[in-house]
Amino acid sequence: MASFGIGTTEFVIMGLLPDVAADLGVSIPSAGLLVTGYALGVTFGSPFLAIATAKMERRRVLLFLVLLFLVGNTLCAIAPNYALLMVARVITALGHGAFFGLGSVVAAGLVAPHKRVQAVALMFSGLTLANVLGVPFGTALGQAFGWRSTFWAVVAIGMVAFAALYIFVPRNIKAEGSSLLAEARALGKVQVILAMSLSVLASASLFSVFTYITPILTQVTGVSAQNVTLVLLLFGVGLTVGNFVGGRLGDWRLMPAIIVTFIALVLVLMTLTETIYQVWPAIVSIFIWGVVMFALVSPLQIRVVNEATGAPNLASTLNQGAFNLGNAAGAWLGGLAITAGVSYAQIPWIGAIIAVAGLAVAVLSYVLERKTAIGAETPMGA
Template identity: 60%
Template sequence: MQLPLLALAMASFGIGTTEFVIMGLLPEVAADLGVTIPAAGMLVTGYALGVVIGAPIVAIITNPLPRKLTLMVLASVFVLGNLLCAIAPDYWLLMGARVVTAFCHGAFFGIGAVVAASLVPPKQRASAIALMFAGLTLANVLGVPLGTALGQALGWRSTFWAVVLIGIVAVSAIAIWVPRDIPHSAGNILREFGVLKRPQVAITMLISMFASANLFVVFTYIAPMLRDVTGLSPHAVTYVLLLFGVGITIGNILGGKLADWRLMPSLMGMFLALAVILVAMVFALPSPTLAVIAVFVWSIVVFAVVAPIQTRVVDAAVEAPNLASTLNQGAFNLGNAAGAWIGGVAITFGASYADLPWMGALLSVGALGLCMASQAMERRNGGLATIPDVACEEC
């Protein structure tokens, strides 16, 4: 079953490059379109809100469709959205194109995670999900730094043209390698929304929001932060982004293994570590060597939480895994939007780029508190999904 997972990873590579590469190109996009860097940072927020809005809509529309066809359609929308980004003549049309691209994001990762988990034995589900998300981490190892370098050399639009080509390859891989007979019960998806009444599902999605907000409040502005605070050249920032990608690749693999071992204790330990690392980053930023070390360590831990959270929400919403997994991607991207917005507002009102890790540390502590509440609730109820079935009583 490695080829189907590889096809999903290829698509996640393209989607991840589109989502994250804009951070490395904020100065270039802002200069070309005649807007401020915080305004350009809102392109991150716009993308994330597109995921949030699109996730439930796309989940409803695609619910009756076979899973393979759904994944192919979503990947095709991704290609179209990036084509529109490449030819967008001004800021607002670029924003609209980003939103169109984002509409496929939540549903693709949500449905793709469930499909990946269905292709392997139960004890390997978190690792399979992590393998699919490896495309997302590889996007940060190769896609973001190479896309940043390409955009700096040939203009930021060239990066989006390259992503269009990646998307075409991903659609072809899904068509060839993903099996047709993927189990899927369409049921009544509107009734399945009742699964959101479960406290554990809601808490896990809040954890996703805090986890992504603590990432994006810093990562959205990492290029100007490393240039202005640390004093790195644009060329050196590209190498730091490459190192960041290596770190999140390691973290993704580590997170999948830890989730298959002891999910919640591992998750709580990682959020505690994130808070400590981000505080240390504040003091490391003025030194190029310490700043690079801090970014690398942070990158490992910050992405290790992804597979455990995605596995947790699927387990908590066992009767509606496709919907819950998709909506969790929406929650994650709502956190993306919140993190980028918080950082942008702080900078606009006088905060320095060096202050942003403090905000990330506070968000990590909030996620840790939610994890502790979820764990306590699970122990009190004698299990994770013990509340009576509210999702599929009549499916």
């Protein structure tokens, strides 16, 4: 429930940009910086919040982060000008990365070891449902009753989530007592760095294409502007399906599942360059793309947690920053390609190339893991 509210407040602003810009007397590009400010808040602010709360009992931290979410969205709803709205967005973003980071660790710790990735996937399902339900309905609500009404609705969701967390999350979930130096050492491990690199590359692959999906659909596929929303809704359904598929695959065999999913991602993006010219083949490919793409998210999150022994909460939070860094990098690379003369129809190749880089890193990580395991099994002096 909380992740649904957080996901909705993150993405719904894109659908409300014209309304916000008109109401506050700023340009749409300036209003668009509200998205950038939020992403930077997640990337650079959340880790400091995670460090500040590292010694606190976990349930209390989750409740505190939802309170921060409530305060931030309330300030968004009442912000009288653009500057205060930007501040409110950054405040809201601070809790985003820390909540998903800590929530992943808590969720994984509440279930049997063979269901850890599925538990993380269940939490992240709120994020995918936000794209399917929260953003369309939030946008419609804001267009009908004013953009501030959307943020008040998100505040109501946050209140329900706070009550649910207060009632159902077990008390006295102890924080792991590592020093800041020990956590820094854990974050410096090769496998942790490789795992976070995978998150950056997976997200960059997505946003290098998804950022420009509307002009791709309207100018190449021939989908009407009104029907783009329906295609994106179907893509969101694919994300939701992929989220649960990834949870099951990750609990089966984590790294092989990640490698196979990256291979599938490369293939589906290459296929999209051929199917993008016709409506129904394009729609089917985009749905499969959504399934494959989000099948990576929860396995990548749990991979970071597994490898960052001694600093799982901070590493998990930093991984949310890695995903957001990938968002920004992917959008920039896609824009750079278009500026250089790459056609909209060929943009999926950019995502495929980035996915190949992700595949290479995944294979490298797995090979190093297997070598370490074989070395540990080899008797002394053998």
